[in-house]
Amino acid sequence: MTLSPQSLLGWTHEAQLSVLARADSARLKAFADPLIAGLPDISVIENRTGLVMLPMRDTAQGTHFHLGEVLMSEARIRAGGQEGYAMRRGRDLEAAMAMAVVDLAVALGHAQDACRTFLEAEAKAQSDADTETLRRVEATRVDMETF
């Protein structure tokens, strides 16, 4: 019998995955590694690099076209009747595997508090970095006057 995957209180699956995909690689690996011991035996279905084509919408005529391909690392694992999945930019297969482990742990309801704490810390770091970038951008706001 396959059980529905568990969810993390206060977190959508989308937000969880998006934060993990941008999480600091070293911190993600350090967090995921000890989680493995508490999980059932893991089968690795996929752990590879590959390309994701990125389309864009043209604002002149509305046409969808391909901008180019982005290198990604992907991991797909299975344990306890649930799957963990990851896709991250770049060629860091270990980081992709770490993300999949966290996704799997959440789906199995394992170490929920630790996962939530990790995600909250990473989300804050990402949000702070974005805010700082945008404050620097705001410093370049220009009010044009014509003469």
Add this chain to the structure above:
Amino acid sequence: MAYVATRGGERAIEQSQRLFKAEMGTITQDRVAEIRTAMPYLIDRVMGEASLYDEDLAALALAQTGGELYEAVLLLRAWRTTQPRIAVAETVTQEGLFTHRRISAAFKDIPGGQVLGPTLDYAHRILATEVLDGQAHKPEPVEQATRPSPARQPSVAAWQAENGLLNGSTPDTLTGNDIPDVTREPLLFPAKRAHTLQSLARAETGGVLALGYAAQRGYGQAHPTVNELRLAEADVIVTHPRGTQFSAGRVKVSQAEVVSKKGEQLELGFSATLGWNEVKVIAAATLDLNSKGAPKGAATEEEFFLYHTEGVESSGFCIHFKLPHYVTFQSSLDAMRDAKAKKTASEKSPEPAE
């Protein structure tokens, strides 16, 4: 064109490659990291032309080729063929871009306002020669604003369409693998718009600039004004096996619209590319604006500019002329000698008068 197989020169070829590589010395992870950090705009240009986004690979390609851009792009295009395509992401929209720079030369008060972002547009171009004397050149820190700029900005084109200045664009229903792809289909003419825009996105910057500049100087039908230029980051939205869509990370993109008056309305040209490369997208958008109705053989004619701005093909064709052409050239010489001999013979024995 005739070719002939040649043998020999293996040692010379091996040594010539060693000689090329000797100039760069040992390539290390540190060198690649330094190139990536120190030259983001060069990395962006290479990624855009290679049509492959990964800063580490682009930096490695530059390190390995000593900055020979055509070779670096070719290396990346070749490496790309070793990788499977895992997915096609959700379509990026202008309104969804995490925006770092957004300007308009057409309207000063665009909805959302203008942010210059990172640019040298208004800089004095002074070479920091003190660095060569041992003095470090440390940039002044940005004085951050107290509040952040909005990450997402509205579309100028949509605002113009609402005000009757532009015909609104028709939503495209093609998504994912249904979007035409020049890496999997031949480029035929008249080209599908998706092929045109994809080809321009991966085109060689210098080639696009040369032809776009020709159009801007008067060899095109329409004079461009930058309607909206953006340097931004786009989320790469992919799908989890359970169906959840999420961002697998962000990539830098550039996007330009150029505008020209056509009758009682405005007409737009558009271009975008991976990485931040605004010269390329402004020039490419100029070509897009001018392509409709361009005469055969003009710089602004679609077939002309798409065939001649594909960097790997054009540089490859150019450099193939230095490879052995002994048969064709000897054939030309034979024809030349034959013509000369016939001319000499006819001069020695003129036709008898009737």
